[in-house]
Amino acid sequence: MQFTPKRKKSGGDIYTEKTACPIMIDLPHKEESRHCIECFRCVNPQAKGGLYMRLRHPGEEIEKIRSHNPGLAEIWFFFLGTGIALGGFLWLVLPQFQIWRQQIGAWMVNKEWWWVLESGPSWLMVVEPERREVFYWLDFMMIVGFMLGFMVLLASILFATTYASSYLSKKLSSTSESISIRFKELGYQYAPVAMVSLIIGLGAKLFDLLKEIGLSSNMVSNTKVFLFAIGMIWSLWLAHKILQTQGVNLSRRWLAMLPGAVGSLAVGYSWWVAIF
Numbered sequence: 717m718q719f720t721p722k723r724k725k726s727g728g729d730i731y732t733e734k735t736a737c738p739i740m741i742d743l744p745h746k747e748e749s750r751h752c753i754e755c756f757r758c759v760n761p762q763a764k765g766g767l768y769m770r771l772r773h774p775g776e777e778i779e780k781i782r783s784h785n786p787g788l789a790e791i792w793f794f795f796l797g798t799g800i801a802l803g804g805f806l807w808l809v810l811p812q813f814q815i816w817r818q819q820i821g822a823w824m825v826n827k828e829w830w831w832v833l834e835s836g837p838s839w840l841m842v843v844e845p846e847r848r849e850v851f852y853w854l855d856f857m858m859i860v861g862f863m864l865g866f867m868v869l870l871a872s873i874l875f876a877t878t879y880a881s882s883y884l885s886k887k888l889s890s891t892s893e894s895i896s897i898r899f900k901e902l903g904y905q906y907a908p909v910a911m912v913s914l915i916i917g918l919g920a921k922l923f924d925l926l927k928e929i930g931l932s933s934n935m936v937s938n939t940k941v942f943l944f945a946i947g948m949i950w951s952l953w954l955a956h957k958i959l960q961t962q963g964v965n966l967s968r969r970w971l972a973m974l975p976g977a978v979g980s981l982a983v984g985y986s987w988w989v990a991i992f
Protein backbone atom coordinates (compact mmCIF):
# COMPACT_ATOMS: atom_id res chain seq x y z
CA MET A 717 0.00 0.00 0.00
CA GLN A 718 1.03 3.59 -0.41
CA PHE A 719 -0.02 6.99 0.87
CA THR A 720 -0.59 9.25 -2.12
CA PRO A 721 -1.67 12.92 -2.30
CA LYS A 722 -5.23 13.50 -3.47
CA ARG A 723 -4.02 16.63 -5.23
CA LYS A 724 -0.48 15.95 -6.21
CA LYS A 725 2.03 18.66 -7.01
CA SER A 726 4.92 17.74 -9.30
CA GLY A 727 8.60 18.10 -8.47
CA GLY A 728 9.21 15.14 -6.16
CA ASP A 729 9.55 14.99 -2.37
CA ILE A 730 10.38 18.14 -0.46
CA TYR A 731 10.43 18.72 3.29
CA THR A 732 8.90 21.47 5.37
CA GLU A 733 8.09 22.27 9.00
CA LYS A 734 4.63 23.51 7.96
CA THR A 735 3.03 20.10 7.68
CA ALA A 736 1.05 17.62 9.76
CA CYS A 737 3.57 14.92 8.88
CA PRO A 738 5.99 13.96 11.70
CA ILE A 739 8.65 13.22 9.07
CA MET A 740 8.16 16.77 7.72
CA ILE A 741 7.16 15.55 4.24
CA ASP A 742 5.44 18.32 2.27
CA LEU A 743 2.29 16.28 1.68
CA PRO A 744 1.15 17.53 -1.77
CA HIS A 745 4.64 16.76 -3.10
CA LYS A 746 4.89 13.27 -1.64
CA GLU A 747 6.13 10.81 -4.23
CA GLU A 748 8.46 8.39 -2.44
CA SER A 749 7.45 5.94 0.25
CA ARG A 750 10.91 5.35 1.74
CA HIS A 751 10.61 7.95 4.52
CA CYS A 752 6.91 7.53 5.33
CA ILE A 753 6.31 5.69 8.61
CA GLU A 754 2.63 5.09 7.72
CA CYS A 755 1.33 6.81 10.82
CA PHE A 756 -1.97 7.75 9.09
CA ARG A 757 -1.82 11.30 10.46
CA CYS A 758 -2.24 12.77 6.99
CA VAL A 759 -5.24 10.59 6.07
CA ASN A 760 -8.69 12.10 6.43
CA PRO A 761 -11.28 10.56 4.08
CA GLN A 762 -13.63 13.57 4.43
CA ALA A 763 -11.04 16.21 3.53
CA LYS A 764 -10.51 17.33 -0.04
CA GLY A 765 -6.74 17.52 0.42
CA GLY A 766 -4.25 15.38 2.29
CA LEU A 767 -3.35 11.84 1.41
CA TYR A 768 -5.30 8.69 0.73
CA MET A 769 -4.23 5.12 1.01
CA ARG A 770 -4.09 3.11 -2.19
CA LEU A 771 -3.12 -0.47 -2.88
CA ARG A 772 -0.32 -1.03 -5.31
CA HIS A 773 1.29 -4.17 -6.64
CA PRO A 774 4.53 -5.21 -4.92
CA GLY A 775 7.63 -3.65 -6.48
CA GLU A 776 5.71 -0.96 -8.34
CA GLU A 777 7.91 1.82 -6.98
CA ILE A 778 11.09 0.03 -8.09
CA GLU A 779 9.71 -0.66 -11.56
CA LYS A 780 9.37 3.11 -11.90
CA ILE A 781 12.41 3.97 -9.81
CA ARG A 782 13.34 6.81 -12.15
CA SER A 783 10.49 8.90 -10.76
CA HIS A 784 11.14 7.83 -7.16
CA ASN A 785 14.55 9.33 -6.51
CA PRO A 786 16.94 6.35 -6.76
CA GLY A 787 19.79 6.55 -4.25
CA LEU A 788 23.27 5.03 -4.27
CA ALA A 789 23.13 4.34 -0.50
CA GLU A 790 20.25 1.91 -1.04
CA ILE A 791 22.07 0.12 -3.83
CA TRP A 792 25.17 -0.30 -1.69
CA PHE A 793 22.93 -1.68 1.05
CA PHE A 794 21.67 -4.37 -1.38
CA PHE A 795 25.18 -5.21 -2.54
CA LEU A 796 26.83 -5.24 0.89
CA GLY A 797 23.90 -6.69 2.87
CA THR A 798 23.69 -9.71 0.56
CA GLY A 799 27.42 -10.36 0.90
CA ILE A 800 27.58 -10.08 4.69
CA ALA A 801 24.51 -12.32 5.15
CA LEU A 802 26.11 -14.96 2.94
CA GLY A 803 29.53 -14.62 4.57
CA GLY A 804 27.89 -15.34 7.95
CA PHE A 805 26.82 -18.75 6.66
CA LEU A 806 29.68 -19.73 4.41
CA TRP A 807 32.41 -19.71 7.10
CA LEU A 808 30.41 -22.41 8.91
CA VAL A 809 30.36 -24.82 5.98
CA LEU A 810 33.39 -24.15 3.80
CA PRO A 811 36.26 -26.59 4.54
CA GLN A 812 38.59 -23.96 3.08
CA PHE A 813 37.81 -21.68 6.04
CA GLN A 814 39.09 -24.31 8.49
CA ILE A 815 42.24 -24.80 6.41
CA TRP A 816 42.93 -21.04 6.43
CA ARG A 817 42.23 -20.91 10.17
CA GLN A 818 44.75 -23.67 10.81
CA GLN A 819 47.38 -22.08 8.59
CA ILE A 820 47.00 -18.55 9.94
CA GLY A 821 46.78 -19.86 13.54
CA ALA A 822 50.01 -21.88 13.08
CA TRP A 823 51.77 -18.87 11.56
CA MET A 824 50.73 -16.66 14.52
CA VAL A 825 51.81 -19.27 17.07
CA ASN A 826 55.18 -19.53 15.30
CA LYS A 827 55.47 -15.79 15.85
CA GLU A 828 54.68 -16.45 19.54
CA TRP A 829 51.54 -14.32 19.45
CA TRP A 830 49.92 -16.43 22.17
CA TRP A 831 47.17 -13.91 22.83
CA VAL A 832 45.37 -15.09 19.64
CA LEU A 833 44.52 -18.31 21.52
CA GLU A 834 42.86 -16.45 24.39
CA SER A 835 39.19 -15.53 24.44
CA GLY A 836 38.17 -11.89 24.34
CA PRO A 837 35.36 -10.03 26.15
CA SER A 838 31.95 -11.69 26.08
CA TRP A 839 30.28 -8.58 24.63
CA LEU A 840 32.43 -8.99 21.54
CA MET A 841 32.50 -12.74 20.94
CA VAL A 842 30.94 -15.97 22.17
CA VAL A 843 32.43 -16.96 25.55
CA GLU A 844 30.14 -19.66 26.92
CA PRO A 845 32.24 -22.51 28.40
CA GLU A 846 29.14 -24.16 29.92
CA ARG A 847 27.82 -24.65 26.36
CA ARG A 848 31.30 -25.57 25.12
CA GLU A 849 31.33 -22.52 22.89
CA VAL A 850 34.36 -20.31 23.40
CA PHE A 851 35.80 -18.17 20.65
CA TYR A 852 39.42 -17.07 20.65
CA TRP A 853 40.77 -13.85 19.21
CA LEU A 854 41.88 -16.00 16.27
CA ASP A 855 38.26 -17.09 15.62
CA PHE A 856 37.01 -13.56 16.02
CA MET A 857 39.49 -12.13 13.52
CA MET A 858 39.02 -15.00 11.06
CA ILE A 859 35.21 -14.88 11.09
CA VAL A 860 34.97 -11.09 10.89
CA GLY A 861 37.70 -11.00 8.23
CA PHE A 862 36.01 -13.74 6.20
CA MET A 863 32.58 -12.09 6.38
CA LEU A 864 33.98 -8.70 5.38
CA GLY A 865 36.09 -10.26 2.62
CA PHE A 866 33.10 -12.13 1.20
CA MET A 867 31.00 -8.99 1.44
CA VAL A 868 33.56 -7.08 -0.64
CA LEU A 869 33.84 -9.94 -3.15
CA LEU A 870 30.09 -10.26 -3.70
CA ALA A 871 29.58 -6.48 -3.78
CA SER A 872 32.31 -6.32 -6.47
CA ILE A 873 30.51 -8.97 -8.54
CA LEU A 874 27.16 -7.17 -8.23
CA PHE A 875 28.84 -3.84 -8.99
CA ALA A 876 30.49 -5.29 -12.12
CA THR A 877 27.29 -6.94 -13.39
CA THR A 878 25.24 -3.79 -12.76
CA TYR A 879 27.85 -1.70 -14.55
CA ALA A 880 27.82 -4.12 -17.50
CA SER A 881 23.99 -3.89 -17.66
CA SER A 882 24.21 -0.08 -17.55
CA TYR A 883 26.84 -0.02 -20.29
CA LEU A 884 24.74 -2.29 -22.52
CA SER A 885 21.64 -0.25 -21.74
CA LYS A 886 23.42 2.90 -22.93
CA LYS A 887 24.65 1.17 -26.09
CA LEU A 888 21.30 -0.39 -26.93
CA SER A 889 19.00 2.55 -26.25
CA SER A 890 18.47 5.80 -28.10
CA THR A 891 17.92 7.91 -24.94
CA SER A 892 20.67 10.16 -23.61
CA GLU A 893 20.99 9.28 -19.87
CA SER A 894 24.53 8.66 -18.70
CA ILE A 895 25.82 5.25 -17.60
CA SER A 896 25.95 6.43 -13.97
CA ILE A 897 22.22 7.35 -13.98
CA ARG A 898 21.39 3.98 -15.53
CA PHE A 899 23.62 2.27 -12.91
CA LYS A 900 21.75 3.98 -10.08
CA GLU A 901 18.45 2.68 -11.46
CA LEU A 902 19.58 -0.83 -12.45
CA GLY A 903 21.15 -1.49 -9.04
CA TYR A 904 17.57 -1.81 -7.75
CA GLN A 905 17.05 -4.97 -9.79
CA TYR A 906 18.83 -6.81 -6.95
CA ALA A 907 16.35 -5.68 -4.29
CA PRO A 908 14.35 -8.98 -4.22
CA VAL A 909 17.46 -11.19 -4.25
CA ALA A 910 19.06 -9.07 -1.52
CA MET A 911 15.94 -9.06 0.66
CA VAL A 912 15.46 -12.83 0.34
CA SER A 913 19.14 -13.23 1.25
CA LEU A 914 18.63 -11.21 4.40
CA ILE A 915 15.49 -13.18 5.32
CA ILE A 916 17.23 -16.53 4.79
CA GLY A 917 20.48 -15.36 6.37
CA LEU A 918 19.23 -13.49 9.38
CA GLY A 919 15.85 -15.18 9.85
CA ALA A 920 17.11 -18.55 11.08
CA LYS A 921 14.66 -18.43 13.99
CA LEU A 922 11.80 -17.84 11.57
CA PHE A 923 12.57 -21.10 9.82
CA ASP A 924 13.01 -22.91 13.15
CA LEU A 925 9.40 -21.99 13.86
CA LEU A 926 8.33 -23.78 10.67
CA LYS A 927 9.94 -26.93 12.05
CA GLU A 928 8.09 -26.47 15.32
CA ILE A 929 4.73 -26.42 13.53
CA GLY A 930 5.57 -29.78 11.98
CA LEU A 931 7.44 -29.14 8.71
CA SER A 932 10.33 -31.52 8.02
CA SER A 933 13.87 -30.24 7.38
CA ASN A 934 13.41 -31.06 3.71
CA MET A 935 10.26 -28.99 3.49
CA VAL A 936 11.96 -26.05 5.22
CA SER A 937 14.86 -26.29 2.75
CA ASN A 938 12.40 -26.40 -0.14
CA THR A 939 10.65 -23.32 1.27
CA LYS A 940 13.98 -21.48 1.18
CA VAL A 941 14.65 -22.65 -2.40
CA PHE A 942 11.16 -21.53 -3.39
CA LEU A 943 11.67 -18.12 -1.77
CA PHE A 944 14.97 -17.69 -3.52
CA ALA A 945 13.55 -18.73 -6.89
CA ILE A 946 10.82 -16.09 -6.51
CA GLY A 947 13.47 -13.51 -5.61
CA MET A 948 15.48 -14.34 -8.74
CA ILE A 949 12.50 -14.23 -11.09
CA TRP A 950 11.37 -10.97 -9.50
CA SER A 951 14.85 -9.48 -9.95
CA LEU A 952 14.76 -10.39 -13.66
CA TRP A 953 11.32 -8.83 -13.97
CA LEU A 954 12.54 -5.61 -12.35
CA ALA A 955 15.53 -5.49 -14.73
CA HIS A 956 13.12 -5.88 -17.64
CA LYS A 957 10.89 -3.02 -16.39
CA ILE A 958 13.78 -0.68 -15.53
CA LEU A 959 15.40 -1.26 -18.93
CA GLN A 960 12.06 -0.47 -20.53
CA THR A 961 12.05 2.97 -18.87
CA GLN A 962 15.65 3.39 -20.07
CA GLY A 963 14.44 3.02 -23.65
CA VAL A 964 16.00 -0.37 -24.46
CA ASN A 965 14.04 -2.05 -27.22
CA LEU A 966 12.23 -5.27 -26.25
CA SER A 967 14.02 -7.36 -28.92
CA ARG A 968 17.46 -6.45 -27.47
CA ARG A 969 16.53 -6.09 -23.82
CA TRP A 970 17.52 -9.66 -22.95
CA LEU A 971 21.12 -8.76 -23.71
CA ALA A 972 21.21 -6.00 -21.08
CA MET A 973 19.41 -8.35 -18.65
CA LEU A 974 22.08 -11.03 -18.95
CA PRO A 975 24.67 -9.49 -16.55
CA GLY A 976 21.94 -9.01 -13.92
CA ALA A 977 20.97 -12.68 -14.28
CA VAL A 978 24.64 -13.65 -13.82
CA GLY A 979 24.75 -11.58 -10.59
CA SER A 980 21.59 -13.24 -9.25
CA LEU A 981 22.97 -16.67 -10.16
CA ALA A 982 26.20 -15.87 -8.29
CA VAL A 983 24.15 -15.08 -5.18
CA GLY A 984 22.00 -18.20 -5.76
CA TYR A 985 25.07 -20.43 -6.13
CA SER A 986 26.56 -19.06 -2.89
CA TRP A 987 23.33 -19.77 -1.02
CA TRP A 988 23.24 -23.25 -2.48
CA VAL A 989 26.67 -23.96 -1.03
CA ALA A 990 25.81 -22.24 2.26
CA ILE A 991 22.54 -23.85 3.23
CA PHE A 992 21.15 -26.30 0.73
Ligand code: SF4
Nearest residue numbers: 737752753755756758
Ligand atom coordinates in the same frame (compact mmCIF):
# COMPACT_ATOMS: atom_id res chain seq x y z
S1 SF4 B 1 1.43 8.52 6.87
FE1 SF4 B 1 2.48 9.76 8.44
S2 SF4 B 1 4.64 9.68 7.84
FE2 SF4 B 1 3.47 9.05 6.06
S3 SF4 B 1 3.17 10.88 4.86
FE3 SF4 B 1 1.36 10.66 6.19
S4 SF4 B 1 1.84 11.85 8.01
FE4 SF4 B 1 3.77 11.54 6.92
